Amino acid sequence: AQSVAQPEDQVNVAEGNPLTVKCTYSVSGNPYLFWYVQYPNRGLQFLLKYITGDNLVKGSYGFEAEFNKSQTSFHLKKPSALVSDSALYFCAVIGAAGNKLTFGGGTRVLVKP
Amino acid sequence: GAVVSQHPSWVICKSGTSVKIECRSLDFQATTMFWYRQFPKQSLMLMATSNEGSKATYEQGVEKDKFLINHASLTLSTLTVTSAHPEDSSFYICSAQQYLASVGETQYFGPGTRLLVL
Numbered sequence: 001a002q003s004v005a006q007p008e009d010q011v012n013v014a015e016g017n018p019l020t021v022k023c024t025y026s027v028s029g030n031p032y033l034f035w036y037v038q039y040p041n042r043g044l045q046f047l048l049k050y051i052t053g054d055n056l057v058k059g060s061y062g063f064e065a066e067f068n069k070s071q072t073s074f075h076l077k078k079p080s081a082l083v084s085d086s087a088l089y090f091c092a093v094i095g096a097a098g099n100k101l102t103f104g105g106g107t108r109v110l111v112k113p
Numbered sequence: 114g115a116v117v118s119q120h121p122s123w124v125i126c127k128s129g130t131s132v133k134i135e136c137r138s139l140d141f142q143a144t145t146m147f148w149y150r151q152f153p154k155q156s157l158m159l160m161a162t163s164n165e166g167s168k169a170t171y172e173q174g175v176e177k178d179k180f181l182i183n184h185a186s187l188t189l190s191t192l193t194v195t196s197a198h199p200e201d202s203s204f205y206i207c208s209a210q211q212y213l214a215s216v217g218e219t220q221y222f223g224p225g226t227r228l229l230v231l
Binding site: 032034036041042043044045046049051090094099100101103104105106 | 115117119145147155156157159162204206208210216217218219220221222223224225227
């Protein structure tokens with residue numbers, strides 16, 4: 001069975017500082033990894049995904065994520081956080097054999113001005 | 114591109130009535146759509162996989178007679194909550210799967226439908 005862990009329920013960061021949201025996964029075979037962001041009372045917006053190739057993936061709104069196979073991690077990063085980045089972030093994985101997304105529990109990001 | 118809509122965005126109904134939620138992929142065709150349920154401050158729980166032209170595949174513990182799914186076209190899937198009860202109150206989110214040769218399959222999500230059953 002595949003699983004995703006987001007160890008931090010909430011991350012607080014000052015505007016302009018680097019932002020990191022952690023994610024580790026467990027899956028059989030090669031993973032497809034995703035990051036989504038959810039604003040209050042809204043659906044999920046796709047940020048980026050990793051399929052294969054370069055371990056550093058660049059996505060929307062200046063976000064990027066680094067795939068680390070040995071640590072089974074896919075941490076989301078942004079060099080300089082904005083107040084508008086405050087939202088709920090979900091990491092998700094699909095195993096190579098299927099098409100079902102398994103989500104982590106979510107990490108709430110609060111960027112303070 | 115890759116826009117998914119849901120209608121209605123919110124609905125309040127009386128206990129015992131049925132509610133239909135529509136999920137549409139606006140600028141792409143989706144042979145596969147998914148229905149999720151999200152409880153407050155929790156992650157998304159996959160309810161079922163909706164395949165165009167065939168029966169939906171339900172996750173364990175999800176009552177297929179309670180949550181009827183129809184995927185009649187490549188751009189529309191509907192979820193009907195039959196004989197709704199207060200415990201069915203939740204935020205329901207759909208996604209539509211798009212395939213591109215360059216990036217493979219990606220799920221794009223609708224804005225969600227908040228259901229309140231009185």
